[in-house]
Amino acid sequence: MSEAGRDYIGFATLPDQVHRKSVKRGFEFTLMVVGDSGLGKSTLINSLFLEDLYKNRTISDVEDRIHKTTTIEKTTMEIEERGVRVRLTIIDTPGFGDAVNCDDSWKVVTTYIDDQFRQYFTDESGLNRRNIQDNRVHCCLYFVPPWGHSLRQMDLEVLKRLHRKVNIVLVIAKADTLTTCEVEKLKTNILNAIRENDIQIYEFPECDSDEDEEFKQQDRELKASVPFAVVGSNTILEVAGRKIRGRQYPWGVVDGTVDIQFNCEIIFLPL
Numbered sequence: 001m002s003e004a005g006r007d008y009i010g011f012a013t014l015p016d017q018v019h020r021k022s023v024k025r026g027f028e029f030t031l032m033v034v035g036d037s038g039l040g041k042s043t044l045i046n047s048l049f050l051e052d053l054y055k056n057r058t059i060s061d062v063e064d065r066i067h068k069t070t071t072i073e074k075t076t077m078e079i080e081e082r083g084v085r086v087r088l089t090i091i092d093t094p095g096f097g098d099a100v101n102c103d104d105s106w107k108v109v110t111t112y113i114d115d116q117f118r119q120y121f122t123d124e125s126g127l128n129r130r131n132i133q134d135n136r137v138h139c140c141l142y143f144v145p146p147w148g149h150s151l152r153q154m155d156l157e158v159l160k161r162l163h164r165k166v167n168i169v170l171v172i173a174k175a176d177t178l179t180t181c182e183v184e185k186l187k188t189n190i191l192n193a194i195r196e197n198d199i200q201i202y203e204f205p206e207c208d209s210d211e212d213e214e215f216k217q218q219d220r221e222l223k224a225s226v227p228f229a230v231v232g233s234n235t236i237l238e239v240a241g242r243k244i245r246g247r248q249y250p251w252g253v254v255d256g257t258v259d260i261q262f263n264c265e266i267i268f269l270p271l
């Protein structure tokens, strides 16, 4: 083969090579969802990944919940978007915050995260390092109830124990139950609370200076929306000839996949 026809392999193509290898192999991504029962965690996860991840789940009765301890429930699925495969694992924490005394709700969650780090370290130190399964938790979606004024003492206790172990993304659940002003106020209070308590939540990386203006604007809006106000829905509605996952009210439709139309709050999730 002539020199000109030969593909150049070198440092310059390194990002390409890494990219190609990763695309071929696929990625592993583990997302943990933490929050009280009924905040819409399953609904949001189902709406985000367009799957029904919790088909077999039954609703426990109130009596059960009073004494319930937090458990870990793991669901794995393969998803593919434009040829890129992702092995997505959702770690749910049913029972979190349900018990009358939830002093220890955080323990199950932190123990699980620590165990995964330990397992990964052990596998990496072993002889067969090629086929390690990465079960470490990459991101934790923490659901804040919409009916409070800020983070509760319990949220602060949990977040203080989690923030050095995992990337935390805070979301205000069921944001369609709040007005624009209420959302803004709650966001300000939450941001003040995490600052006062030295809690580190996930920060988006700096946007490259050579990105186009539209991308930069999107990036600014995304950063300004933290903590994200979210609305989930598993109902498909037809609005203006378009099929959306939304929630229907007498006064309008909340598009769960794009924005909260009467709140002008955009739902972006950094996945």
Ligand SMILES: Nc1nc2c(ncn2[C@@H]2O[C@H](COP(=O)(O)OP(=O)(O)OP(=O)(O)O)[C@@H](O)[C@H]2O)c(=O)[nH]1
Pocket: 036, 037, 038, 039, 040, 041, 042, 043, 044, 094, 095, 173, 174, 175, 176, 177, 230, 231, 232, 233, 247
């Ligand atoms: N108004 C409103 N209701 C929602 C939203 N998301 C979910 N719901 C409703 O809230 C109820 C509970 O939703 P789930 O997704 O089961 O809540 P969960 O947090 O997974 O609850 P557990 O499985 O008990 O932990 C359901 O009736 C949903 O339809 C939302 O964004 N807004």
